[in-house]
Structures are given as C-alpha cells and as structure tokens.
Amino acid sequence: MTVVSVSMPEDLLSRIDSFADEHGYTGRSEVVREAARNLLGEFEDKRLEDRDLISIVTVMFNYETTTVEERMMHLRHEHEELVSSNFHSHVGNHYCMELFVLEGRLDEISTFVGKIRATKDTLTVDYSVMPVDDFSSLENLG
Known part of the structure; x- marks a missing residue:
C-alpha cells in the first residue's frame, strides 16, 4: 500500500x-x-445519474472571514446557470450561513459542492439532493 x-x-x-x-x-x-x-x-449514486436534480447546500463560516463570503459570491456568479436561489443569513454573533438552491445534473452539483468544500475556513458544508421527477410522486400522496 x-x-x-x-x-x-x-x-x-x-x-x-x-x-x-x-x-x-x-x-x-x-x-x-x-x-x-x-x-x-458520495456522488456516484447511479440512481441520480442522467436526471434533473434539486439540491440544497448550506455553508457555515465565521463572520470575520470575509474571504469565504467573497468566494461564495464568486461561486454563485461562476455557476449562475446552476444556482436557482441564494440566501445569506447571520447566525448568532459570529457566524454566517449561505444557503444555495441548485437545479442541475449530478456532475454539476458535485463540482459546485466540491468547490465549496475546498474553500478555506468554511466550518460546515451540508447538502441534500433529490430528483425533480420525485416531486410528482409526492403530489400524489396529498
């Protein structure tokens, strides 16, 4: 080895x-x-390939780390065709949260999440992914 x-x-x-x-x-x-x-x-799930997906990505970072916030803004613009929505919020006295709503393919979402994870000084990066066509099965439950 x-x-x-x-x-x-x-x-x-x-x-x-x-x-x-x-x-x-x-x-x-x-x-x-x-x-x-x-x-x-993580992103090798065959059930998600070749499907339209929606993803929620949350990023936490220290309020005083402006380089992270600048990087988030840069990524939002770099991937504007993927980012449907973006929300910034202050959490407590020292933290910020960026929330991204993404719509795209698995490889695009994977690239975006990877770039966020590679951003120095992020505290947490969490996300969920769901196929858009799964929403039709949820509608039938109500």
Whole structure:
C-alpha cells in the first residue's frame, strides 16, 4: 500500500485519533481511508445519474472571514446557470450561513459542492439532493 503524507490541524488529528479509538478502528489511516472512500462514492449514486436534480447546500463560516463570503459570491456568479436561489443569513454573533438552491445534473452539483468544500475556513458544508421527477410522486400522496 502506498504511504501518503497529509497536512492537517492538530485538533482535527486529535479528533480522528479519538474517533478511531472510540469506534474500534486500527488507527488513523483506516479512518482516513474510509472517509476518502465515502467522499469519493458520495456522488456516484447511479440512481441520480442522467436526471434533473434539486439540491440544497448550506455553508457555515465565521463572520470575520470575509474571504469565504467573497468566494461564495464568486461561486454563485461562476455557476449562475446552476444556482436557482441564494440566501445569506447571520447566525448568532459570529457566524454566517449561505444557503444555495441548485437545479442541475449530478456532475454539476458535485463540482459546485466540491468547490465549496475546498474553500478555506468554511466550518460546515451540508447538502441534500433529490430528483425533480420525485416531486410528482409526492403530489400524489396529498
């Protein structure tokens, strides 16, 4: 197996070590391998390919980190054909939340979420994806 060197903050490394101990992993390498497999497989859902999708993406970041807010604005404009709606809100005294509503294909949504995740100083990135054609089955329930 190839050895890879990865830089990460001490607090993240400590969390990985604690997680490994608490969940019976043999060590941090096993945790990182599983996380990488999950991340790579996240957008490989064959049921979502070649379908129109809607996605909700939320991003949290520190209010004082203006570079994140600037990056969010840049991504919104760079992907204006994908972003149906965007909402910015202040949360508490120190945080901001960006909410994006996306409509597009799986590869487009995956690229957008990947760019957000790669943005330095984001605190959390959460999203959900649902095929647009699933809404017709929901209408029949009411």
